[in-house]
Amino acid sequence: GAGVSQSPSNKVTEKGKDVELRCDPISGHTALYWYRQSLGQGLEFLIYFQGNSAPDKSGLPSDRFSAERTGGSVSTLTIQRTQQEDSAVYLCASSLVLPYEQYFGPGTRLTVT
Amino acid sequence: GENVEQHPSTLSVQEGDSAVIKCTYSDSASNYFPWYKQELGKGPQLIIDIRSNVGEKKDQRIAVTLNKTAKHFSLHITETQPEDSAVYFCAASIPGNTPLVFGKGTRLSVIA
Numbered sequence: 001g002a003g004v005s006q007s008p009s010n011k012v013t014e015k016g017k018d019v020e021l022r023c024d025p026i027s028g029h030t031a032l033y034w035y036r037q038s039l040g041q042g043l044e045f046l047i048y049f050q051g052n053s054a055p056d057k058s059g060l061p062s063d064r065f066s067a068e069r070t071g072g073s074v075s076t077l078t079i080q081r082t083q084q085e086d087s088a089v090y091l092c093a094s095s096l097v098l099p100y101e102q103y104f105g106p107g108t109r110l111t112v113t
Numbered sequence: 114g115e116n117v118e119q120h121p122s123t124l125s126v127q128e129g130d131s132a133v134i135k136c137t138y139s140d141s142a143s144n145y146f147p148w149y150k151q152e153l154g155k156g157p158q159l160i161i162d163i164r165s166n167v168g169e170k171k172d173q174r175i176a177v178t179l180n181k182t183a184k185h186f187s188l189h190i191t192e193t194q195p196e197d198s199a200v201y202f203c204a205a206s207i208p209g210n211t212p213l214v215f216g217k218g219t220r221l222s223v224i225a
Contacts, residue, residue: 004156033212041217041218042202042215042217042218043157045212045213045214048212050210053210056210056212059212091156091157098210098212099145099206099212099213100145100147100162101147101159101162102147102159103159104149104157104158105156106154106155106156107156
């Protein structure tokens with residue numbers, strides 16, 4: 001079946017611009033997660049959504065970062081007023097039940113110039 | 114909160130040899146321990162996981178062992194092949210609505 005998809009695969013933006021990253025989870029998965037992976041580093045948790053519960057935003061690094069999940073499916077991660085330190089690969093994952101068996105998308109590589 | 118340490122950061126083995134990657138965790142309440150393989154330019158892929166009620170789990174050439182007393186778990190790959198070359202991440206999670214905490218990864222190179 002279809003896995004997790006993310007778009008765009010690559011995004012280059014100028015410092016100060018806003019960007020939106022999209023994630024389409026596996027159909028039927030109630031939990032959706034966003035992670036950030038800087039060059040050569042591990043995965044940094046940003047936010048997760050679980051069903052209709054309030055999202056856990058505890059990993060968002062600043063108030064420039066926000067995310068929403070519409071209709072319990074597609075999610076959008078928005079970064080406002082991008083900074084060079086926001087350059088990283090942003091990964092989305094989904095699972096049937098938090099936090100087990102998370103399946104990752106291919107990621108969006110964000111470059112802020 | 115939970116903290117996960119992973120060693121070694123890099124590992125080179127000859128094709129056919131075994132590879133072992135170790136992780137330690139800090140929170141004794143952790144009960145779920147997955148391992149991910151990440152190839153260049155791709156997202157992490159779940160390869161095996163274990164829950165705290167089990168001490169060992171195998172899937173073909175891959176096995177994971179868990180020592181709850183010592184708070185560490187290990188990934189064992191036998192009969193390594195060049196296609197096993199990748200970055201491997203361990204992770205841990207405590208019960209409840211909490212996210213996974215990942216180790217910093219191990220770059221495994223299998224030399225033909």
